[in-house]
Amino acid sequence: MMRRKVTPEMEGSIHSLHIAIALLALLFVVGVGGYIFLEGYSFIDALYMTVITTSTVGYREVKPLTDAGKIFTILLIISSFGIFVFALSNLTRYLLDGIFRNAFLVRRIKRRISKLDKHVILCGFGRNGRQAARELRDHGERFVVIESDPHKLEELEDEIGDYLLIEGDATHEEVLLEAGVERAKALITTLPNDADNLLITISALQFNKDLKIISRASDEKAEKKLKRAGATNVIMSDRLGGQRMAKLVVQPDVVEFLEKIMLQSHSDVNLEEISCEEMCEMFANKSIRELGIRNRSGANIIGMKKDGEYLFNPDPDTVLSRADKLFVLGTPDQIAQMKKLLISGHL
Numbered sequence: 018m019m020r021r022k023v024t025p026e027m028e029g030s031i032h033s034l035h036i037a038i039a040l041l042a043l044l045f046v047v048g049v050g051g052y053i054f055l056e057g058y059s060f061i062d063a064l065y066m067t068v069i070t071t072s073t074v075g076y077r078e079v080k081p082l083t084d085a086g087k088i089f090t091i092l093l094i095i096s097s098f099g100i101f102v103f104a105l106s107n108l109t110r111y112l113l114d115g116i117f118r119n120a121f122l123v124r125r126i127k128r129r130i131s132k133l134d135k136h137v138i139l140c141g142f143g144r145n146g147r148q149a150a151r152e153l154r155d156h157g158e159r160f161v162v163i164e165s166d167p168h169k170l171e172e173l174e175d176e177i178g179d180y181l182l183i184e185g186d187a188t189h190e191e192v193l194l195e196a197g198v199e200r201a202k203a204l205i206t207t208l209p210n211d212a213d214n215l216l217i218t219i220s221a222l223q224f225n226k227d228l229k230i231i232s233r234a235s236d237e238k239a240e241k242k243l244k245r246a247g248a249t250n251v252i253m254s255d256r257l258g259g260q261r262m263a264k265l266v267v268q269p270d271v272v273e274f275l276e277k278i279m280l281q282s283h284s285d286v287n288l289e290e291i292s293c294e295e296m297c298e299m300f301a302n303k304s305i306r307e308l309g310i311r312n313r314s315g316a317n318i319i320g321m322k323k324d325g326e327y328l329f330n331p332d333p334d335t336v337l338s339r340a341d342k343l344f345v346l347g348t349p350d351q352i353a354q355m356k357k358l359l360i361s362g363h364l
Contacts, residue, residue, distance in 0.1 A: 037104035044071060044100050048093050056086045066090075071097035130181055130195070135202040136160055140187035140217055142169060145207035145233060145254065150180060161196045163187040188216045193224065203229040211239035215246055222247045288319075289352050293341045297362040306333035314354040316347035 048067030052058045058066065062079045069076045070093050082090065137160035139149055146162070153160045164170055165186045185192040187206065198204065204221050206214045214232045221228055232248045234240045240251045264272045300308060311317055320329050322342040328335070345352055357363075 033110075034104075034107045037100070037107045040100045041104055044093075044097055048097075051089050051093070052086070055089055056080075056082065067093070070094055071101070073098075126181055126183075127195070130161055130183075130197055133159055133161070133181075133197050134200045136197065136200070138163065138193070138196045138198060138201050138204045138221075139207070140205065140214075141207040141209075141233075143207060143209065146205075149205050149207065154180075163192060163196055188213050188220070190220050190224075193217070193221055198228070199224045201225060201228060203231065205231045207233045209233075209235070211235055211243075215239070215242055218243055218246045218248050286346070286348055287352060288344065288346050291343045291345050291352070291356060291359070293337055293339050293343065293359065296337065296339055296359050299362045300337065300359065301339065302336055304334045304336050305331060308337070308358070310355055310358065314347070314358055315351040316345045316355040318343050319346050320344035 045064075045067055048071065049060065049063040052063035052066050053060065056063075056066075058079060066079060070090055073094065137153055137158050139146055139153070139160055140163045142150070142162055142164040146164075150160070150162060160181070162180050162182045163185060164182065165184065167184060170182070170184060183192060183196055185195070187193060187196075187208070198221050204217070206217045208214050208217070211234055214234065218230050218232055221230060230248045231250045231252065232243050234243055234251045234253050235255065237253075240253060243251045261272060305318060318331060320327060321331050321335070321344060322328075323331075323335070323338075324340075345355060347355070
C-alpha cells in the first residue's frame with residue numbers, strides 16, 4: 018500500500034492540472050459566447066463551431082463567417098492550440114508521476130484510519146519509533162505512524178511495510194486529529210526534540226484526556242516537564258543505556274536473560290499483562306494456589322499489580338480480585354490457555 022501523502026511537488030502538479038481544466042472551460046465559454054455575439058448563432062451552432070475550431074478537424078462552418086468572425090476564429094485556434102498543449106502536458110505529468118494513484122491510496126488510508134478505535138499513535142519513525150512499531154505489530158496492536166521526514170520514509174520503504182502512515186508534523190493539531198487522537202487509547206512520541214514531545218503531549222491531551230502517553234526525553238528537566246504536562250510514562254534512553262551497561266558488568270547473565278524475555282520473538286515466549294477484569298465468577302476471591310494456573314496452563318505468574326502496588330513473585334495464597342493485573346511469563350499458547358481459564362473457568 019502507498020504510504021506517503023501528496024507532497025508539495027504533487028500538489029503543484031494537481032494545481033497546474035486544475036488551471037489547465039479551468040482554461041479549457043474558459044476557452045469553450047469564450048468560443049460559444051463569441052460566435053453567438055459576433056455571428057448570431059444559436060447555442061448549439063455556436064458550440065458546434067467552437068468544438069470543430071478548437072479541435073482543428075476541418076469541417077465547414079455552419080454558415081459563412083463575417084470578417085469579425087474570421088478574426089475571432091483565428092484567435093480561437095491559436096489560443097486553443099496553446100491551452101491544449103498545456104493541458105495535455107499537465108495531464109501526462111499527473112498520470113506519470115503517480116499522483117492520481119497516490120491521491121487515491123491516501124484517501125483509502127484516511128478511510129481506514131477514520132474507522133480505527135482504541136488504537137495507538139506512534140509519533141516519529143527513527144530508531145526508537147521503528148522498534149516500537151515492531152513490538153506493536155508483533156502484539157497485534159492497531160497503530161498509526163506519523164513521520165515528517167519524507168527522505169527517511171523513502172530510505173525505510175521496505176521496513177514500513179503496510180503500516181498506516183501519515184506523513185506530517187505530529188506537533189500540528191490537525192495531524193493528530195487525522196490520526197484519530199480523540200479515539201486512540203495510547204500515544205507514543207519518540208521525537209529527538211524534547212520540546213516537540215512536550216507540545217505533542219499537551220496537544221493530544223486536549224482532545225483525549227484519557228489518553229495514555231509514553232514519551233521519550235533526553236534530560237531530567239524535560240522528564241519533569243513531560244510528567245507535569247500529563248505524560249503517563251517518560252523514557253530516558255541515555256539513562257536506560259547507562260544502567261544497562263553497568264548491569265552488564267555486575268550482573269551480565271541477569272541482563273541477558275531479561276533481554277531474551279523482553280526482546281524475544283512474540284511467537285516464542287512472552288511476558289504479558291493480563292487483566293482480571295473479565296475473570297469468571299467462580300474464581301473471584303480465590304487464591305492463586307486454588308486456581309492452579311501453573312499446572313493447568315503452563316504459564317507462570319511472576320508478578321501482579323494489586324491495590325496500586327506491584328508484587329513480585331506473589332505468594333500462592335494471594336487472593337485475586339477483578340481489579341488485579343497479572344504479569345505472566347509463557348509461550349503464546351500457554352498464555353492463551355491461561356486467559357481462557359480465567360474467563361471461562363476451564364480449558
